[in-house]
Amino acid sequence: MTTPTILPSFAAGELSPALHGRVDLAKYQVGLATCLNWFVHPFGGVSTRAGTAFVGEVYRHTGRSRLVPFAFNTTQTYVLEFADQKMRVIKDGGYVLESALTITGITQANPGVVSASGAHGFSNGDMVWLQDISGMPELNRRRYTINGVTGSTFELGVSTVGLGPWTSGGTAARIYTLGTPYLTADLARLKYVQSADTMTLTHPSYAPRTLTRTGHTSWTLTTTTFAPTQQPPTSVASDSPGASYSYVVTAVSEETGEESVASSVVTSADQTSTVSWTDATDAGSYNVYKARNGVYGFIGRAPDGSPGFTDTSIEPDTSDGPPQAKNPFDAADKYPGCSTYHEGRQWYARTNTKPQTLYSSASAAFNNMNTSTPSKDSDAITRTIASREVNEIRHLLSLNVLLVWTSGAVWKAWAGAQADVMTPANCAVKPQSYEGIADIPPIATESSAVYVTASGKKVRDVAYEFASDSFQGRNVSILAGHLFEGRTIEEWAYAKDPDGIIWCVRSDGVLLGFTYLKEHDVYAWHRHVTDGLVESVACITEGSETILYLAVKRTVNGQTVRYVERMASRYFPDVHSSWCVDSGTGYNGWNTDATRTLTLSGAAWNAGDTVTVTADGHTPFTAASLGTQYILRSGQNQVTVTVTAYTDSSHVSATLDMAPDVSMQATAIPDWALASITLDGLWHLEGRALAILADGSVQPTATVSRGRITLTRAAGRIVAGLPYVCDLETLNIEAGPPTLQGRLKVINEVTLRVKDTRGLSVGPTSSRLVDIKERLGENYGYPTMLVTGDEKVLIDPSWNTQGRVFVRQSNPLPATVVAIIPRLEAGA
Template sequence: MADLRAYQPSFTAGELSPALGARVDLAKYSSGLRSAVNIFVHPHGGASNRAGTEFVTEVKNSAKITRKVPFEFNTEQTYRLEFGDKYFRVIRDGGVILKSGAPYEVVTPYAHTDIWNLVHIQDADVMYVCHPDYPVQKIARLADDNWTISAVTFAPKIVAPTGLAVSSHFQRKNGDTTNAAFRVTAVNASGAESAGSTAVSRVLQTEKEDGRQTKFTWNAVAGAVLYRLYRTSGNFQGLLVEVTTTEATVEQMQINGVDPQIPAAAGTGAPSTPTGLAITIQYGKEMKYVVSAVDGGTGEESLPSSPVTAVNDLSLNNNKNVLTWNALAGASAYIIYKESNGIYGYIGRSETTLFTDSNIVADMADGPQTGRNPFNGVGNYPRVATFIEQRLGFFSTRKDPQAGFLSQSANYENFGVSSPAKASDAVTFRIRSRQVNEIRGAIALGGLMLLTSGAEWVVSGGSNSDAITPSAIKIDPQGYRGSSRVQPIVVGNTVLFAQEAGGVIRDMSYDFASNGYDGKDLTILARHLFEDREIKAWGYAQAPYSIVWVVLDNGRLCSLTYLKEHDVWAWTRHESGPNGAAIFEDVTVAREGKEDVPYFIVRRTIGGQQKRYIERLRSRAFSKIEDAFFVDCGLTYEGPAAKIITGLDHLKGQTVVALADGNVVRNLVVGNVTGGVGVVLPNAATKVHIGLPMIATLETLNLDLGQVPGLGTVQGRQKSVSEVTLRVEKTRGIFVGPYDGDRNSDDLVEYKQRSIEAWNEAIALYTGDIKITPPWDWNDNGRMFVKQFDPLPMTILAIMPDVVVGK
């Protein structure tokens, strides 16, 4: 036999799959665990039992589906919105916001069966909420107890100006005149021409051009494809113009006809003779104008006003058009556009309600916007949203699952476009791929990262542009894994997403070597936790331990300690309630003080009835044992010394445990007591944490010592652990043994920690090495169980078993 000491100084591989039980060749085997229940792994290597959960409130209706949505204005003002059947309630700092003594509540359009498909994105005090079957909603916080929710209109916040009018100023000149008569004929598709209409005469000025024009109009003729206008009196008789419409405009000095002359009679099969010929004199050409307003607060431009038409010849000196309109509240300036060939172009800006056009050439590269709402009507509501480059992006509708819509720059609710397009215009694009895969996630990280049901894509402005614009957009695939509908999360500069199939969680970040995004399967070492499972909800708590909390579709809760730069990714699992029967349904994380705090919705059976409770994970930062909170669904009493603790209605009939002034009190049953529902302590206490017991279990892998001289591997050999040295930190209350069991089991030994404390004082926390002699046993695995049964802290930094190996 050989006496050896093993040493495991780290647990940063977390709980490993049983399928890896023989992979002692893996580097992570030496830092792995066979099981870790109600344990989390520190990024630096140690393992601790998690803190308990504090009862916040029961949801409004425990019989219906409920979920939480985080609302974070800044690191100091964070909320959780309890979404249920057509309502949400507000929670802040572990308490429900009340109004007039009742929970403050806002009516929403969402049925409880639809709330799991809600996707939200927030900008300061405003949150946009998407669902493919509901119009986009906007939630706004005005105060803790004053919130609004409304459908987004997707239009500029400032309205278009009204009352646009124009007055034309021009100078007339006198000159020689002549009296001329005119007639019009109609021509059909075969070329047959009608007889001329009744002649109409007009005195026309023939010298000293001043911009005047002669406009002819007539009634349409059935079967006519074109019309011919003739001058039919005096000199210069003949064809004047040929048009396909029922009007013609000729310049002042172009009223002389040329051959051919008007036909004497209608041709064979000719259409009817036109009627209603009329002549008007106008000074110049028609010009159309519109004006828009600029929001003085945001700089956003409104849609253009209704157009106004002027007739003038601005090429002549002193001719001008003067535009006026009504003042608009909130406008700091107005932008004026003029039409040219059917398109409006910029001609100026005014800070008043007056503008003069003295023949300004329109900038056709800068036109007014056209209002657009891509999300109007059933089938056009987006399912995903994010912010990217000062734009609000919506993605994937039922009618167009691969479409992306980006708002105008800095104008989140404006999806208007201009012609020609401007760099700040809204952007619309579609992913073109072999399959139609709906967009399920969108993240702004080194470009716009889109996760679809079949692939991962990055959208950028391309090599010639720093930003995405209507004329600069490039869509590149990064992989073909496929994403589930649970929204991705960002850890540092890395995206974590759940695959569409296989219960796999992957990370993805930019890799300079491949000039693309790549990552790894984070569940490969703990596949047993995710087989045939789906990720239902998750949240990332960066401070203090960098943990991703994951709720699975079977109600189990897992945690992933993740620190990519140190190659740390360690899974553990968590249970709550008698026999671990509690069902975790949701988790969200938001900053409270210096820590990121997970909130859970937990389904428990209390008094034979199903209850859905909102519970928050308590902090593990404390300096005194009296402040340690390691019970689930618990509450804290702090005040004058008391034996009767009430206010435990939510746990009526349950067996609970308490930490009273640092001393453990077990086997308490919640029932009717003086003053309400609660328990009676054996001794009065001033600070009491009371709730459901929580058992933490850490089990080592099969012992491996590498290649031992003279023995080779110890795998499969009989072995006995004669003593275990645990290096612990701020710990109290540990059981150790070769097999699992309850606190009364012969397979576990409790470490007796009381030393210098008086009999009535709470046992102090200990940091250092402790030695425990486990029950004597020979087996072929050499595993050890380390357990915590009491509401006390436990942190294991290293395990050092002394092993006797049989030959």
């Protein structure tokens, strides 16, 4: 007798084989044996991952690049590609280009020579992007490293012999590139922290630098100057010259309240003199200090614009002295290794000479490391961790306290129990855990933080616990320990919306996903592979989602290449919009303007008959339109027409591929597309066999030749790229007591509860899969719709002791499984 059993959640992700006997664990009941190219939603369901779109080639294929997010706010976001002594900028899925120049000619030569209108300003070695060229379409949407530069021409570095002659048009734009000092070998240890349009970059081998953005193609990288921005007054003088009394004057910024360093010393014959000065720019007031026994103390303040300050034998307050210039990072081996912002200060840590020392700026003055004698609450702070071992500080994270991660422990730096904010007098450092961190930044989530331990093989979370008044954590990778055997995590990035997934680069190039939602005790690991190796990741907000960018190393045409790719949004409103290929390129010829319509008219409406196509609201036709195809659609009814004769820009004659529904005859239709039988722009996948989804239908694979593939049927929307397979396998089924473990069992039928799904195969193992038949009432020529609901399939049964269900998606289509319901028969 068969018994249905439901697996209602997969919220534990892929579990280690070492746990496959732990049927007593609650996580076992919601775990998986295999979760490959599927990701776990916080609610417990699983979806096939989205594919990636080709963004561009990295700066140099011979070296690994590092991706870094840069976010001014939720709408102004970038990904920065750091390569060997270069930085480039990516925005909205493409490299940022400088102003485009109009091409006026291209030779048929080796190498091809491009002429541009006016002086282009390019230099040998620059990388330029060409597009919209007529006559030489093979050159379009490609990057070239140019040479042989003259005032108005440049060589492409490739042969144009054999191409058709250039006829007209085209633009050339230089890819925006900024020089940096960072070598490829040092990029892994480069750390960053951002405030508005300014990013601080730190590395133990380089002086700290400030990266500032003022526009898409306007970035500056400068060595950080550690000094007050407010300058002191100049030309300080006394109306009673002499050597009996000494004075200095500081300027206080009107806008920020920052105090400058002291002016040059001025001396006076008596202490009833007037000290004057030349006002400093942006100062709102001036502080005057007088020396007593060699120590300067405050005696008064003068507003900006005053003629000076008169000392009336005022006794100096030596508990309030002028700031003293200080730069703790002024030489090699004194450069900090990490930085963050906390309590209105910028904090630095870890120099080669002092690996356990923390340094903060003055309050509200991020580049001001000055101190006073005696110290003031607003002065810069220096603290060294006192510990049994000298473990370098690797990362800082601002929560309600400053968490300080070293290679051997986690510490908190805070004001102590008797104070509210940290000052030079109130700055305590206390250990929280003796599990150190790898050289990978921790990630702050909604209510906690997660970090990779020093070994690179474990991930822990940490959060404040009121009961112990300390930060406590747990190992959140323990259930998936097999993913880290012999391998380590090298990079990661947090995609907060919509699913809260941390994407991790493993040392072997596999991309790991980690779905983490602490408040619901969700921590689930999943694996993701592509035809290549992932080397770097970064996440930024684009629209309402957090988008993942990847640097991927691939082999194409026998050559090692490195690309930046953008993972597509996983929201697919219909099958036509699905993007389930890697390193893909797409074409969308569907009309989006309801005022632009096409109308078919004619005397006969059978396949092969000739009709007139009339365009209203636009003029799309030219003499070159002969042979082009248009698809017209009304609901699920559609027809393709092929242009056979040109009348004018609004009228052509065309033949029908099939008899159109009566609703499409002599009716203005806004739902139409300019169809294409080819897809260009695929030079980055030359010679590779690609998966194709065209107007929601899976077409046979096609091999790229000269940057192009040819489809078996023209389509209005095409996505093509490298295929990948998504495998999902349940654990050994357990429905006891009494236990089913060790008993023979068979599953004859499986019901999958799915959402927006198509194209799955199911079976007891990967070698005995049965395709789910999904096409129902769709009209002829219209793609099978995505299914939401229950899909029942009779599988190829197999008596075994496991009782597993294996689900595979091998098509470039989406799938989401929210429950698996097998019908089980158990033997003795």
